[in-house]
Amino acid sequence: MAITAGSLLNSVAAPQQQTLASNYIDFTAQATAGWAQQYLPDLMEKEAEVFGNRTISGFLAQVGAEEAMTADQVVWSEQGRLHLSYIGTVDADGDTNGTFEVTNDIDGNALTSTHGIRVNDTVLIAQAGVVVKALVTETPASATVTVEPYATAALSTLTDGTATLLVIGSEYGKGAAYADITGAAEATRRTALEPTFKSFTNKPIIMKDYYEISGSDASQVGWVEVSGEEGQNGYLWYLKAEGDTRARFTDYLEMSMLEAEKTAAASIIGFNGSIVRDGTDTGAGGSGTEGLFAAIESRGNVTSGITGVNAATDLAEFDAILAEFDKQGAIEENMLFVNRASSLAIDDMLASMNSYGAGGTSYGVFENDEDMALNLGFSGFRRGSYDFYKSDFRYLNDKATRGGINDRAGSAAIRGVIIPAGVSSVYDQALGKNMKRPFLHVRYRASQTDDRKMKTWVTGSVGAATSALDAMQIHYLSERCLVTQGANNFMLMK
Numbered sequence: 001m002a003i004t005a006g007s008l009l010n011s012v013a014a015p016q017q018q019t020l021a022s023n024y025i026d027f028t029a030q031a032t033a034g035w036a037q038q039y040l041p042d043l044m045e046k047e048a049e050v051f052g053n054r055t056i057s058g059f060l061a062q063v064g065a066e067e068a069m070t071a072d073q074v075v076w077s078e079q080g081r082l083h084l085s086y087i088g089t090v091d092a093d094g095d096t097n098g099t100f101e102v103t104n105d106i107d108g109n110a111l112t113s114t115h116g117i118r119v120n121d122t123v124l125i126a127q128a129g130v131v132v133k134a135l136v137t138e139t140p141a142s143a144t145v146t147v148e149p150y151a152t153a154a155l156s157t158l159t160d161g162t163a164t165l166l167v168i169g170s171e172y173g174k175g176a177a178y179a180d181i182t183g184a185a186e187a188t189r190r191t192a193l194e195p196t197f198k199s200f201t202n203k204p205i206i207m208k209d210y211y212e213i214s215g216s217d218a219s220q221v222g223w224v225e226v227s228g229e230e231g232q233n234g235y236l237w238y239l240k241a242e243g244d245t246r247a248r249f250t251d252y253l254e255m256s257m258l259e260a261e262k263t264a265a266a267s268i269i270g271f272n273g274s275i276v277r278d279g280t281d282t283g284a285g286g287s288g289t290e291g292l293f294a295a296i297e298s299r300g301n302v303t304s305g306i307t308g309v310n311a312a313t314d315l316a317e318f319d320a321i322l323a324e325f326d327k328q329g330a331i332e333e334n335m336l337f338v339n340r341a342s343s344l345a346i347d348d349m350l351a352s353m354n355s356y357g358a359g360g361t362s363y364g365v366f367e368n369d370e371d372m373a374l375n376l377g378f379s380g381f382r383r384g385s386y387d388f389y390k391s392d393f394r395y396l397n398d399k400a401t402r403g404g405i406n407d408r409a410g411s412a413a414i415r416g417v418i419i420p421a422g423v424s425s426v427y428d429q430a431l432g433k434n435m436k437r438p439f440l441h442v443r444y445r446a447s448q449t450d451d452r453k454m455k456t457w458v459t460g461s462v463g464a465a466t467s468a469l470d471a472m473q474i475h476y477l478s479e480r481c482l483v484t485q486g487a488n489n490f491m492l493m494k
Helices: 059-063 237-259 294-297 311-327 340-353 404-410
Strands: 064-069 073-081 087-092 098-105 121-127 132-137 144-149 162-168 198-202 204-215 274-277 278-282 301-303 333-338 380-383 386-392 418-422 424-426 433-438 440-445 453-459 469-485 491-493
Touching: 059 064, 059 237, 059 440, 073 469, 098 162, 121 340, 198 469, 204 237, 237 294, 237 469, 278 491, 294 301, 294 469, 294 491, 301 311, 311 380, 311 386, 311 491, 333 340, 340 386
Parallel strands: 064 440, 301 491, 333 386
Antiparallel strands: 073 198, 073 424, 087 098, 087 162, 098 144, 121 132, 121 162, 132 144, 204 469, 274 278, 333 418, 380 386, 418 491, 424 433, 440 469, 453 469
16 A cells, blocks of 8 residues: 655754755645745734725714604695795786786795785885885785785886785775775675694615625634724634624615605505616616705705805805805804815815914914914804804815816815704604704614614524524614705805
C-alpha cells in the first residue's frame, strides 16, 4: 500500500531562521502558485467608518409626534377662513348697478352658488388698481350677485372681467328686517352663515423587509471588528448586516413619510392588493399615502427662488415668503431644514447685513479676538415678525439619498422645507373633539393585540427554532402614515 503526501504541505521546518521555498506559509497556493510571504498579514480589526453616520432618520422626531390608531384611515378637519373674499367676473351694466359672478374663493378653489355673500352686505370690488365700494342688492340662488356702488359712476371705472370681492360689513335702513332692501321674496332674504371647514384623509401603508443568514454562516466568527448606527458591534458579520438592514428600514420609514404619494384617482385596487390602471396590472402595491412633500405641493406653498445662486436676492425671496405667510396663518416661529448650498447662502445673506463685516472679520461671532474661534454661520434670524431657526437636512445632502437625486433633478430639486413650530387645533372625527397636536405627526396601527409601529420577529432554526429552515430570518414591518395639518403654513423650497 502506497501513501502519497499531499501537494500543499508547504511548511517544511528549516534548521535556521531563513526564508526558503520550503518553509513559507502559502495562504493562496492554489490561486497564486510561486508567490511567497514570510509573515502573517497585519490585520486591522476595526472596520473603517468612511461615511460617518449614514442614517437620515430623526427629522420627523424633531418636528412631529407619533400616535397610535386602530382604523384603516385617519380623517381630520381644518377650519376655513373667517372672512368672505372671492374671485369672480364683474359686469358693469351701467353707472348705477352691476353684477359680480363668483367663480372661486380667495384661495382659487372653484365655487358655484356656495358663497356667503348676502343682501345688504357692503363689499369692496378690486380690479387693476381700482377699488369700488358697493352694496349688495340682490343674491339669487345662482353665483351672480347684484351690487350698487356708493359713489356715482363708480362702476364705470371697472371693465368687464376678473375682479376680487371682499365683504366688509352690512348696512340697513331704520326698522329694516333681514330681507332684500327692496322688500322682495323669501328667496332673496338674508340667511345665516354656517362655518366652513375642509376634511382630509390619509391611510397608512404597510412596509416590510427582512434579513436572512444561513445556520452555517451564523456560527462563523469573522476577523474584523464591526460597529454600526444601531449599536451593533463584535466580530460576527451577520450582526453587522442585520444592524444595517434595520437601520436602512428605519430610514425607509422616514423617507416614505416624506416622499410618498397617493395613487392616481383613476386607479383601482385589485383583489390581491395590486394596482390596476386601465385594466393593466402593474404589480403588488396599494393606494399609496400622502407624504410631506406631496401634501405641501397640493395644499401648501412652493417657492422657486434662486437661493445659492446670488445671495443678494435671498432676502427678497424671504420677504416674498413672509408675504405669503401673512396671507395664511402668520405663525411666527418656523423651522428651516435646508441643504448645504441653501444653508451657506443664508449665512452669506445674513453676514452681508453687517456693514462692518466687509472683510469677514465680524462674521457670525462679533467682537472677535485672536483667541476666539471665528463663527462663519448662523443658526437663525428674525425678519419682520417671523423667527426662522435653520438646520441642515442630511436627507437633502447625502449622495445616497435625495442629495444624489437633486444633482440630476434640475428645477425639480428640493432645496429645503419651512415647517411651522408649535401645535395646531384640529377636530378629530374619531375622538369627536378638538385636539392640540403638532402640525406633523405619524399615525401607526396598534391595538392591545398587535403594535405595528416598528414590529420585528425572528424565524428559522438558528437560535430558538421556529421552523425547519436552516437559517435565521429577521423580519421588520410597520404600518403608518403622516398627517400634515395646516399645510397652508408650510413652504417647500425648490
